[in-house]
Amino acid sequence: MANITVDGTPLEVPDGSMLLPALLDHGLQVPHYCYHPKLSIDGSCRMCMVKVEGMPKLTISCNTPVRDGMVIDTQSPEVVNARHGVLELLLVNHPLDCPICDQAGECYLQDYSFEYGTREGQSTEPRRKLLKRVDVGPRVVLDQERCILCRRCVRFCSEITETRELAVFNLGDESRIDTFPDEPLANDYSICTADICPVGALLSKDFHHKMRVWFLDETESVCPGCSNGCNVKVGVARREVQRLLPRRNDAVNDTWMCDHGRLGYRFVNEARVREPQVRRDGAVGEIGWEAALDEAAARLKTLGAAEGALAVIVSPHLTNEELFMLRELIAQGLQTARFDVALQFGAADELLIKEDKAANGRGARDLGLVTGTLEEIAAGIEAGAIRGLYATGTDLWEVWGPRSAALLARLETLIVHATNAHPIVELAHLVLPGLTFAEKRGTFTNVAGRVQRIDRALDPGSQLSDGEIFFALAHRLGAKLSTPRFDPTLMLQEIARAVPTYAQVSWQALGGGGLPTAEREVAAPVNAEAEG
Amino acid sequence: MPGRVVTVERRPRPRAMDSLGALAILRGLAVTSRHFFRNLWGFLRGRPTIFTINYPEEAQQFAPAFRGMPVLVEMPDGKERCVACGLCEWACPVDCITIYPAETHDEVERYPRVFDIDMSRCMFCGLCEESCPEEAIVMSDRVAIASTHWRGNVWHKQDLLVPVGDLEKRLGSIRRGYDTRASEPAVERESA
Structure with missing residues (x-):
């Protein structure tokens, strides 16, 4: 030192x-x-x-x-004077675009001009004219006039993604950021360049002219796009998720996140299932929550009475607390049911994107819900032995692929938790609405075994969370439960008691950066303050 | 413990004559009559001395500093001057402004796709006008904002647009009032 x-x-x-x-x-x-x-x-x-x-x-x-x-x-006065000079020179060519610039409100040039700058510029020359609204890539737009040539984006593309799309062209006063001909900024992390751009030169097309940043309420959460569990801030305004921003966590995602995860919030806003639906004699109608839960419990009880007639497909998008509640429900109410987790796998890269595409596949594994019998369940349905299916998410549709429709059509009873309109909803006999990651509290365990908190960014109103549905069903099926209601914080205590690797975990201990539960992950110091 | 003793001075009781009110009635009648005849005389001479006007046949002329209904400045090309920066929406203490921005291919790339003002909430404070960096929203001299619907005094962009020519008086007034630099000499200013 x-x-x-x-x-x-x-x-x-x-x-x-x-x-x-x-x-x-x-x-x-x-x-x-x-x-x-x-x-x-x-x-x-x-x-x-x-x-x-x-x-x-x-x-x-x-x-x-x-x-x-x-x-x-x-x-010292020299330092203050130097800052004045630097800011004045940066502003010589910076357009007065603030009213139409998306960066306004989180712009370092605005902030520093306010804090360290002078009020008046001395230049009487016209401003440099460069290209505005340059379409540099499918997800990013560039305004060369606003650029202050800090080259953060250039370094990001050469050091982090190693794709080198952006570069500084020309010299001196003519310097400008641009892409090479026919090589757009299209890497999987391209919007990170907009994050690190201290001014409004690089902007995300998704967020372009959408919402003023000062209207956003930001909630610390975790991206549900894959099992890496990148730490994010969920920006909410007008009762909709407006954007996700990466949040610094040196043990998980540094300060980055992939474009796919960042743009994967739209399902929270669009085509949601909000009321329980029941299908009777081919007609679908909404029923109240109480009636829906009674109906579900009755059907599960009937099916559970016959050995091997019921299967539960667990969604890996549920929080640890919900998975634990579901485990209780299966153990105490549905002893005869077979169960497995519908895990989805896809392409991965070396940086952040992981193969396991569900947010909490690791949590389901840690809680012992992964049995590897998904194919046997499919075979059971095919053979007619399994007559009823309780799917706590819509994931199995993608996992089973093209045969899903035929398989699910064979079932006598299909109860589904669905957050959005989905083909499965059309086949289900009873649909229970689910909540998305933005609407509930809980924890996800990422692929490396790090438990991280998600929190409620949007108020779901009177809609029950998946965990509360499991609790209500367990209650109706006569299970003896250790908590009086489904409370994520209490449930996390139960998990810590029941699962040895989670012994250290509690809502408080997790904090903003989460806690590792596995040996293979080395805890790195976490600086909670994000770097823009 | 008793509090501080305050001696209150009582006004003398009214006399019997006053308490009957006869004199007061006569006095009041005299005032009314005086105004009636003075106004009648003024009206007949064509030089009225009263401040009331025959609304709605006649309209009140307000001073430029008067804050009536907020309106959007419409440029000669028929488009709004507003760029949907959202500062008025932020400044509004009663949250009566709702703006949805969108992109255009014009030189100024941003415009309000939706610009709504809930006039039943507006309290005519003028903070929207003060916060506007583009002189795009001004407090006009319009005051006829009543609605016959209990719900739905929301004015949309098309209802709010007023040609810039009709607002010159107010625009001149706010330039004098808000542009603090106008009085400072020294540095030559660049047109934004």
């Missing part, structure tokens, strides 16, 4: 680290554009200049290694 003095305050910082990250880790505010904790050092913005005693000129703190005994001044 090295001892340095910053603005008269002694600080202890790690040896060999650069000055800027050391200062930021101590919670000090030093304005910076080009520095990003997960990218190499560029030193191009000149915004992070500080005064170091003994150095003849101001120096950029992002590229100055700490030395024992260093005395640093971040507030």
Whole structure:
């Protein structure tokens, strides 16, 4: 450790680290554009200049290694003046687009101009004209005039995705960010360039002109797109999810997330099933919650009376708490039923995207719900031995593929939890609405065994969560339950008691960054503060 | 413990004559009659001395600083000046403004696809006008905003658009009022 003095305050910082990250880790505010904790050092913005005693000129703190005994001044008149100058030069060519720019409200140029800038510019020259609304890729749009050439996006494409689509073209005053001809910015992480862009030069097309950021209520959660469990912030406004943003967690996703996961929130807003539906004599009608639960319990009881007539397909998109409640339901109410988890697999890459496409396949495995009998269940339905199926999600449709429709049509009773309109809903005899990740509290366990919290970003109103449905069914089937109601926090305590690897887990202990439950994951220090 | 003792001065009881009210009635009649004849005389001479007007045949002329119904400035090309930045929506203390932005191929790439003001909520504070960076929403001199429906005093974009020519007085007024830099000399300003 090295001892340095910053603005008269002694600080202890790690040896060999650069000055800027050391200062930021101590919670000090030093304005910076080009520095990003997960990218190499560029030193191009000149915004992070500080005064170091003994150095003849101001120096950029992002590229100055700490030395024992260093005395640093971040507030001296020279530093303040340098910031004024840098901001004024950046603003010489920056268009006054703020009213139509999506970045407004979370723009570092706005914030720093307000905090460290001067009120008036001195330039009387016309602003540089460059291309606006450049279609650089299928999911990202570029405005060259707004760019301040910090090159974060260029470094991201060369260091993180290693696809090198973006580059700085031309020299000096003519410098601009662009893509090479016929090589669009189309990698799986392209919207991350919009995240790290400190200004509104790179913007996500999905969020373009959609919502002002100051209207968003952000809830810390976990992306349900695959089993990697990237930490996200769910931005909600007007009772809809407007966007997902990655949240920094060095043990899981650093500060990145894939485009697929980021754009995978739409199902929360669209074509939702909100009321229980029952099919009687071919006609489908909505019934109330109580009647639906009674009907489901009655059907499950009848089927459960016959050995091997009922199967439960567990959705790996349920939270750990819900899976645990379902385990109780099966153990105490549906002893004769066979069960397995409908796991989906797909393409993976080295960075974040994982093969297991469900958010909580690992949690289902840890709770002992994966039995590997999914094919046997399919065969049982084919043979007519299994007459009833209780599917707690719509996943099996994709897992069983083209034969699903024929298989499910053979069933006497099909009870389905569905969040959205889905072909399975058309076949089901009883449909119970499910809640999405954005509407419930709970935990997911990612593929590496890290338990992470999700939280309620949208109010589902009077709609029951899947866990509450399981609780109500278990109650109706006469199970002896240890909690008076389905409460995710209490249920997590039950899990900690029942599953040895989860012994350390509690809602409080998980915090924003989650807890590892497996040996193979090494806990890295988590800086909860996201870096934009 | 008793509180502080305050001595209250009582006004003298009214006299019997006053309490009958006879004198007061006569006094009141005299005031009314005086105004009646003065106004009649003024009306006959063609120089009325009263402030009432024959609404709705005549319209009240308001001062430029008057804050009536907020309206959107319509440019000569028939489009709104508003770019749907959302600042008025944010500034509005009663949340009566709803904006849905969208993209156009015009030079200014953003416009309000939906711009609604719930006039039954609006309290005419003028913060939307003050927060607008584009001079696109102004407090007009329009005051006829009553609705015969209990629900549905929501004004849509097309109802709110007023040609810029009709709003020059107000625009001049807010430029004087809000542009603090107008009075500062020194640096030459660039047109945005």
